[in-house]
Amino acid sequence: ASKSGTTDSTATASKETVKIGVLHSLSGTMAISEVSLKDAVQMAVDEINAKGGVLGKQIEPVIVDPASDWDLFAEKAKELLIDKKVSAVFGCWTSVSRKSVLPVFEQNNGLLFYPVQYEGEECSNSVIYTGATPNQQLIPAAEYLMSEKGGGYKKFYLLGTDYVFPRTANKILKAYLLSKGIPKENIVEEYTPFHHQDYQTIISKIKRFAADGKACILSTINGDSNVPFYKEFANQGLSAATCPIMAFSVAEDELRSMDTEFLVGHLAAWNYFQSNDLPENKKFVEDFKAFCAKKGLPGGDKRVTDDPICWAYTGVYLWAKAAEKAGSFEVSKVRNALYSLEFDSPDGLVKMDPRNHHLAKPVVIGEIKPDGQFDIIWKSAGLVDPQPWSPLTSPDKDCDWVNHNGTYAKK
């Protein structure tokens, strides 16, 4: 069924609109994170439509709820691509959901814009990764912590929820730390189950580990486990001063309605923070708040933006821009137009990689403030190029769709 002209036929079938799919969980455990991304996509769509659409067509988003159910992700992806014949899909958060839909997109020649930081080691022709690769988030963070300015930490506790991203992230981090001369015994790796709520034992282990003030934590703890973790951390007498936590999965949106008292001073590494000073960003933040208030979404104008929201939003624009550039919605053409495409995102100018489907962008490290925002304490000098295959763990591989057929072995 997947010959060539699926998208073309839609283009002729409906004169005024072009359909895109929105595949974010609106219920289930991931809803808390993903709903905001759906809103961001919706906002980008509204903006573009207000400006006249793409190639003269209004964008019509088809929103479905894959309900944090990985099988349903695949089912919905098929539905969007085959039944609804959408031109592109914006969605997914967890790695497993992406892995679940990946074959569907590849078999049906679809295009998925994936807005969340991820573990890398993937190079699909059907996915546009607008989130960070490990080298755009993990490595700079570790580097910063080891630096004089960052505190010169010598011991690292790699703590994560037990799933792919933390596992891979920690593998890369560990390789990096070892390569920087951190002795093995100064790196501890530990995982907790999903939704783990009881961090007493782990914190007391950390306390011992961090007794000499030289230790920090690299946290890939996910979702609802964070609050109990940070709370217990504070209650057992640890603090950002004695042992900072560098988080890779805590962003403004999660901190929005939390009491952040026990989080203040801890760190997070991303590519974007709401506190970014750029005028584009200020407008974006305001627009987003206004959008949420206007649509009566929960939170209203108290809503905040964060890294994944920024990239979900940017993704839509990238697609629109590429379609304009290609003059067509056809997946292969859009894909080709995306290479090296530049876009003025809320995070400043970002640029698609010329050879693969990742985005080059700045890396920032922030310190959590009492209001749930981040104080940007470090920023990369310019854009950091994506490395889907980390040179630390897969030195022989690279991803290139222009000169090679995706992943290839480096000489």
Place this chain on the structure above:
Amino acid sequence: MRHFLRPGWILLFLLCSLRGRSQDSASIYVNQILQPSADSVRTNAIHRLVALRDPSTFPLLMAINDKKLYLLDNKAVTTDSKPSGDGNYRLYTVYPTYQLLQNSSGQPLLLPPGKLTAVDIPRADRLALVGIAPLLNLFSNDVQKRMLAYSQVGNLQDQSTLQLVAAAVNRETDENVQRIGREALYAARLYAAKDETNAKVYIDSIALNWSDNAATLLTSYSKEKAFSPAAGSYALAKASRLEKKYDNLQRIQNLFSGLSLGSILILIALGLSIVYGLAGIINMAHGEFMMIGAYTTYCMQLVFGHQAGDWFYVAALPLSFISAGIMGLILERLVIRHLYSKPLESLLATWGISLILVQTARLIFGDLTAVKTPQLLAGGWQVAPHLTLPYNRIFIIVLTLVMVLLTYLMLFKTKLGLQIRAVTQNRQMSACLGVETRQVAALTFFIGSGLAGLAGCAITLIGNVVPDMGQTYIVDSFLVVVTGGVGKLAGTIVSGLGIGFFTKISEAFFQAVYGKVFILLFIMLFMQYKPKGLFPDKGRIAEE
């Protein structure tokens, strides 16, 4: 110990004289920083001040480092790191003295940061403070920072640094920080010591002082810095003794964790036990009642706002019980009452209800939210250097104890309890004996749901508040109820504690995941021997 105090006094004297000499130049630089004629002047002044290492300028430098330097009526001031209520901060002068600012009535002056003019020091200049930052922090008014500073001051062989540290230790008011500070001093002396008796004295002091880091410090001393093997092995012996003590404390900590986890489980299971064990309803929505309680607490926090301090939590405790209870009551009236004696249908209906409740919560709140820990329950009780028992957990344990006691009294010492137990075992006959079964059943459900709500309120102290938080606990709490024996209060308590302890003990050996798997399999095997829970009914009543 006294032995060291004496040099301390001398040092302080020295320091004071130092200050006298540098006083003039310091104040010049200070002025240059606050009112620079050019950026380069300021940069220079900062560098000079850093080089001076005059403690009287430390509050100023620290304020710069923390980006908390403000001008108030042309006076340089700084603020506390945390607001003292309602977003207002206390103010301190930074130079030449470090003093709390007071208003006319002698109360601390409280102002929001917005009322102050921030002195903007460029990042490059701030970086000049990096080297001296730990020293500055020795005089910080943030305990945490002081604590950290001692481990970061670095080489204490440098005399001027040593003097500063010693002075700081003497000034120190916080016992824990002082402990760390003393350790830094002892360590410096130990490293400098060149004869065995002297070294042993310092080693002993370090061991006696027993800060968090003592064992590591001694070990590394024996490995790297010891000047003689004898001193090294002596240090090592001390270290290993400390490690043992430490291990023992860790064990106590683990037991406490077990107790705490156990009491949480009991608190959640208590309501379930009443609703399931007594009313025969497999309440899949139990976790959602918990969620209601948690959100009630959250709402209380919003309603009370920041001024009210801990009162929101005081109000939330009864309210979470009542709100969840009322919700339970409504559901009982609307749905559950049709389902007594139909446990299967109750399963289906309560599952449906739980879906609805979760989605409703998601629509209303929609976020990951968390309740702030009441001030009274923040932090922990430091029992020994390595043993901190968080207040929030202690509170939950006490709350559980009280609730268990109340539940016991209610069930076994009151008429209502008698009727509840009767109704759940035989509705029709109870009715024939004059028991108003509807009311009793509704009340049972009210109490059961209410207890869940209370548990939710308690859980906010340690976890977050999310729409599907209930599902995290539902299996665990069913496990507790079932291993204890359905409808057995004592069973619920024993199994809750048992599972709590066991989880924590196994977590000490395995990773958290395997700990959990282990506990689940263990329970399965345990049920082999006690197929009807810990406290099975005996005799004829045990049959079907």
Place this chain on the structure above:
Amino acid sequence: MLLTVNNLSVSFGGVHALHLDHFSLGEKELRVIIGPNGAGKSTFLDIICGKTKADSGEVIFKGKPVLGKSEVQIAELGIGRKFQKPSVFPELTVYDNLLLAVKTKKDIFSTLFFKVSPAIAERIHDVAARLQLNTVIYKQAGALSHGQKQWLEIAIVMLQDPTLMLIDEPAAGMSDEETEKTGALLLELANTHSIIVIEHDMKFVEQIANHLVTVLVRGKRLMEGTFEEVKNDQRVIDCYLGRTNAQLETL
């Protein structure tokens, strides 16, 4: 002897419910056990059929020890039980209740491929008719009246065709005439089976006690003898029958 019991004792939470020094039952003997409420009669039967575990003692049935065996093993040995409180399969029809009881192979495969032979069907209907269940044979057993359930349970035991039938208070909840019918039925069954019956209805006991009556009191065997002997024993009158037993006088 078909059944021999020695020094059987059981206690619940420290209270001695049963302490039987000796009891024996011959082939095709119908034995009636009487005794005050709580004397341990039902407990005795419970032990024989494996429902309750004894503390000590021995029970020999067909030369084999019974204690320690499971309910199924005991049932397979040929012991069938009617309980004091009627116990049937409430959601099955009367017919299915009876079908399950019929003595055939009872392992998984035989049940899976079981076909109702005409002989079996006839037997079921036969028994149902004799116990006045034929009018309710396709009714769910749970919807029967108390007395009907009693009948059904007796029918189940009959169809099981065990060597030893343990019948606990069969006449409870039956009218006098039905009681009499039951008595006649039991007497007939006694021609081919060994039966232990527990009853409080003296008329009924008199009707069926063709051989010996055992009197249990407080878990111990008070006496054993013919109905006449028992009826006139002062101890039995004192603790069981009552000073002036109206029931007996009217006989």
Place this chain on the structure above:
Amino acid sequence: MIHAFSAPVLVVDNLVAAYDQSIILRGTSLAMQKGAVTTVMGRNGVGKTTLLKTIMGLLPVQEGTVTFGNEDITFMPSHKKAKSGIAYVPQGREIIPKLTVYENLQLGLTAHKDKNAKVPEEEIYHLFPILKDFRKRAGGNLSGGQQQQLAIARALVSNPTLLLLDEPTEGIQPSIAQEIGCILQQLVKEKAISVLLVEQKIDFANQVSDHYYFMDRGKMVMDGAAEELKHTALEKHISV
């Protein structure tokens, strides 16, 4: 037959009741004199238990009325009936199994008019000595006969004016059954309690009854005062 001419205390008029679709009571009528023992007899499965259940409110009435005293209690919920002075000893004992014997008795107090009433332990234990020894035992662990005794005791605790007894002597040893008979007579005499008795054993019925009803297929087919009916007539009816 002391209160022979007083007004009827309980009147059941043309009662129709069913379990779901299957109708059991098909127009049952009955009138009880105050301070007398009225006995309902009939073969197995004719609907005697159903009648008592319906009177007690455990089964919805489809047609007809039940009047107690001067009040129409047809649709009154069970617990109100209990509170208005009707006590019920059901067939099958229905002891609350996991409550102790004493708690079961305590529960009987719920329907007592006096809120502060205590369990009249002495009287009860005098009647049923075994209950005293087993005070603290779970009711469900008692022997069948003991449970029956407990059920009767529990009904008496509430100090009722009307007693519904469904085969109360089932499983009870002869001496106590006989005593129960005496007690019933005594209660009727001394406290003017009215008793509706369902019984199959003619001997017991004869000992206590003032009036008989015969039931067949959900209807009363015959009734009469005890003296009027000959023993043989009774037997004939029951064995139809």
Place this chain on the structure above:
Amino acid sequence: MKTNNKPLYYILFVAIFAILLPAAYLSGLLSINTISIWGRYFCFAIAALGIDLIWGYTGILSMCQAFFFCLGSYGIAMHLVLQKTSLPDFMAWNKITELPFFWQPFHNAGVTFALCLIIPALFAFFIGYVLFRSRIRGVYMAIITQALTLAMWLLFLRNETNLGGTNGLTDFKTLLGFDLSSAQVKLSLYLVSFAVLCLAYIACHRITRSKFGKVLQAIRDSESRVSFTAYKTANFKLAVFVLAALLAAVGGMLYLPQTGIITPGRMDVKASVEMVMWVALGGRGNLKGAVIGALLVNFLYSLCTSWFPDSWLFILGFLFVLTVLYFDKGLIGLVATVRQRIPGLHFKTSQTTNRYVADSK
């Protein structure tokens, strides 16, 4: 004697799914995706039949059916992965160079099919043996099996288990040499699933109508009475438990190629409860109910998550509640009630008319 009472319904059912749907696809009215989705529902329905046997008929609430389902799926998935590469990707990332021993047998299709049945059966046998020996029943059984599923879920989530961790196994290309993405293969899988469902239904129907089935129901009513009637109840329970596990595994095996992914998420707490809910909704103790429940719930789930992405949970939630309140024998009970109300349709069915209400419990 009571079978074959409503051939019309059966014919209708078969006609719709075996003829109408494929025809609609071939004539272009339906997309192959829709066909595939229904194929997946059939797999759920097969598993639901097993749940009905063990729970509806025998009264044992087993919450580990989702686990057996996953065992079947994982088995096939492993085979499919090995069809594609000699070493799965995720192993390569985890620096595992050699295929673990337990992956080896899955190279061969025949062995895989056998193992997909044998492993769940063995698991069920072992679990059942342990549990039934110690006479665990009722909620105890439910919670223990749930705990077991939870434990297995946690294990499968681990990377160390070498089954793909959270991500599970995905991205399959061919099955027995057929291209899984081709429409014909999808259609065939649909038809196979349907055929297996029909076969499973007939087999279960036979079983429940046999004396064996009666014993099962008797066990549900009063297990001790069955023992006293000389049936070895533990064996019977064990047999249905294994049978139910097999049905779940078969469902899982067919499910995999049609879904294209298997993750531990299929057996988390929610999934295992949901499987029971299908049966409860359809009507427990009634095979038709189980099938209809599974089909309907999943159909609604798919439909509502697309049509009402914001409010579908309300719809499903209310459906559960209303079913319970108004059709107390599940949906199939509703059908029976309607048929009784409409005199013209009034067939004599002996098992639904009189209802016994357990009033002593």
